[in-house]
Amino acid sequence: MFTISAMRSFWRILEPPLLRDIGLVCLADGVVGVSFGALAVSGGEPPWVPVVMSLAVFAGGAQFAALGVVLGGGGAVAAVVMGLVLNARLLPYGFAVADVLDLRRLGRWSASHLLIDESVAFVMAERDPARRRAVYLTCGILMFLVWNLGTVLGVLAGGVVGDPAALGLDAASPVVLLALVLPALRDPVARGAALVGAVVALAGTPFLPPGVPVLLALTGLVVLVRSGTGGRVRHG
Numbered sequence: 001m002f003t004i005s006a007m008r009s010f011w012r013i014l015e016p017p018l019l020r021d022i023g024l025v026c027l028a029d030g031v032v033g034v035s036f037g038a039l040a041v042s043g044g045e046p047p048w049v050p051v052v053m054s055l056a057v058f059a060g061g062a063q064f065a066a067l068g069v070v071l072g073g074g075g076a077v078a079a080v081v082m083g084l085v086l087n088a089r090l091l092p093y094g095f096a097v098a099d100v101l102d103l104r105r106l107g108r109w110s111a112s113h114l115l116i117d118e119s120v121a122f123v124m125a126e127r128d129p130a131r132r133r134a135v136y137l138t139c140g141i142l143m144f145l146v147w148n149l150g151t152v153l154g155v156l157a158g159g160v161v162g163d164p165a166a167l168g169l170d171a172a173s174p175v176v177l178l179a180l181v182l183p184a185l186r187d188p189v190a191r192g193a194a195l196v197g198a199v200v201a202l203a204g205t206p207f208l209p210p211g212v213p214v215l216l217a218l219t220g221l222v223v224l225v226r227s228g229t230g231g232r233v234r235h236g
Contacts, residue, residue, distance in 0.1 A: 018122075022122065022139045023142070026139075026146040032150070033054065033149070033150025037152065037158060038157050039064075053067075058114075058116065066079035068082075099133075100136040111137065114143070114144060122139050123135050
């Protein structure tokens with residue numbers, strides 16, 4: 001498993017600017033975790049529900065979507081289906097980072113739980129196998145800790161804040177992902193792929209259920225495949 005000594009060895013591989021970037025992303029997502037916990041409790045959910053969701057699901061978009069279904073009067077089945085639709089994007093993510101998940105069975109299952117947008121985004125900027133695994137585990141573990149801590153803080157604050165949505169904390173996650181994508185957009189092929197994906201997603205948004213346009217945006221990957229490049233960039 002992932003011991004403290006193993007984490008220290010990972011950190012020795014990673015330079016301070018990259019650790020700084022990971023830390024800032026974790027901080028931003030921690031704020032979103034506070035929003036999730038506060039929204040769940042203020043919406044009438046028992047405090048244990050958002051805490052267990054963050055531990056077991058660990059996927060911000062899917063958690064917000066499922067919570068929205070429940071608070072909107074939908075049933076548990078509808079909430080689970082909505083979460084699964086949004087998390088379907090993790091399947092191609094898994095293929096993209098299959099090398100970092102090449103661990104023993106228990107380690108592979110544990111590491112797979114850390115498969116999120118942010119950890120994959122950082123990994124895709126690296127080429128060296130050791131650095132890719134170090135980046136993935138460092139980002140994933142820190143994000144897991146901060147997200148769950150944020151959820152607990154949000155649960156505690158949920159009874160105090162009247163309307164957590166009015167604070168706009170849930171906007172932090174899209175802003176973080178945009179910041180991760182911007183360096184890659186320096187490459188013209190990556191810009192083309194992003195543009196194709198954005199156009200497809202926007203075109204389908206008025207007609208398709210939430211989450212489906214995001215999956216259709218993956219058609220932008222066709223541009224990268226046809227060009228034969230991964231569009232990887234380095235963090236500085």
